[in-house]
Amino acid sequence: MTAPFPYYGGKRRLAAAIWRRLGDPGVYVEPFAGSLACLLARPGGAGPREITCDTDSGICNFWRAVAADPEQVAAWADWPTIHQDLTARHSWLRAWIAEHSHRLSEDPEFYDAKVAGWWVWGISLWIGGGWCRDSDDRRPHVLAGPSGQGVSAQRLEEKRPSVNDRGGGRGVSPQALSGKRPLVLPRGGGAGISAQRDSTGQRDKVPHIGPRTGGRGVSAQRGRDQVPHVASERGGQGVSAQRHRRAELVDWFRAICDRMAAVVVLNRSWESALTPTMLQHTPSGPKPPVGVMLDPPYITDDRSPNLYQSDRDGTSDSVALAAWEWALEHGDAFRVAYCCHEGDVDVPNRWEATTTSVAGITRTDRRHRRDMVIFSPACLSDPQGSLFGAPAEAER
Template structure:
């Protein structure tokens, strides 16, 4: 299948076997309802807390979808939508939703350094970048299962954004590819991936997948899922971590000058060319929360590092919940003072007054 050929739902079929494939599990198998590649800053471990604070809702929105952790972990509600500005993430979820077996075919691959470099170059520095962006933006039915499978495989071989900027002089093969339990045969592993991706497709069947700026999903009552007076919408905001906490505070009008521009620096997003744009985005999300948080029909959860959005608590009656991650790849370092190990205890979620509980 050519990566340059638009794919549509009606045109796809599995190439994993010459015989029909029978799915052995359904979306009710909770173990399969998780993103198949590691995602930096994923919130899967805090989902139970968010579900408890959201309570019964009629709509769910994830403007910064990423790994879609909350949507995948919740029971479906009437109106659900994901959005992301990363075209490869959008392509992955589109392809999973429409043709999970073909995605599984291309994601099933041994971890080899030559392929890692070749696929990284093709996806992020070749013609595929511009072509995929254009097609995803112009054709709502377009998806490419090969690019989706390669993206999932590559993200599973490298931590954070290293797959996007992999360097031949610095080999890092700590990932094991798209992981399923160890099986005796390749065919068993392929079938396990089909089960996994098929379960994701079933869960995403009625979920709308948008591509673009996050504000498109929260700009109007209809986009928020507020269709009538009984509608209650859960908004899960998981923007990038701020690069400079001091700069964010200045953008929010909480500080007149930046005495230490690197205070609270995270350096989490390796591919961000302009860190100030990330800080502006964090400030924009905070402004939206200030304006929308008092709406009793909105239950908003905003994720970030400690201190980023405390003005919502002091000035707008929000509450916050701090938690500690498992540490992920940071645990593989023998150093005790790495930024990753410091950041794992800085995770915080701020909840709007309309949320259930506290």
């Protein structure tokens, strides 16, 4: 099972190998929820006790809402790609979050299905970071290319939906699964719903989508706007890759609802998910095996600094290091997987670390250091060996 929206830094590709080290714990905690890639990939489905947490109110509200009312979330997420709606909903959602985030923090059962639907529709179209987060003059870093992703350097509150060369959208934004999706080539142009008649009426054309401006002529957006993300293979990403039929979205969200039925979703600091009470490790009573997936925002000195809410308030580095300190303190008692970039922290004796390049290509320059997953001494051995590559050498 996968999340219905794209999320920078998700661990879906690494989840199977991580679960082999965590085993089948009685308590599983993901304090930095994001797209919940590992939780959704748990072998055998839900465990006895699962807890997630995220300070991003949009993420928290989505997971709560889709667990409680998948049909309504699907109804609000089923919407075509309209630039003005992306801008207007971004503004409206930011205002809603500012007004209601305290309710998400105080009431673990509070949610809003309309907000969840609009949020997942928009994040599937948004380029770079900053969707529904407080914005300032800083601009998100997104690699430019033939997909038009260079427009991500626009103001966060006035973006055009992303356009790339792989599928027409992401997450809940892919166009109808059972129908055809428009072809959008890397150099621009294509077919399907994007095709428009040329002046001779002899053949169909789609608007040109360039690497920086999102198009030409009437298709060119202002330099500070963002265009929707559109790709060619699937018609989009998530709900924004040309409209899913409502029934297909409902089926997808109902499956997530069933999976999330017993999951506790908190909208608080990551530490609140790791208290002795949450972990069922109080002085009295049985102490079940505990698995903790720590995937905090990475150290910001070698990545885009505008991906997460913690980037904007300047706490990403301190959160990453605090999570590592927690892992070191509890690694002998709990099965902990800690994620970071290679070189962010020193790997202690008895801990095991494996590294990988998400793209499958080893990169040695500082800006593209490889991902690292560090496993605590309490973790199980991997019967299949590492899928990540050569283990990193532990500090002696």
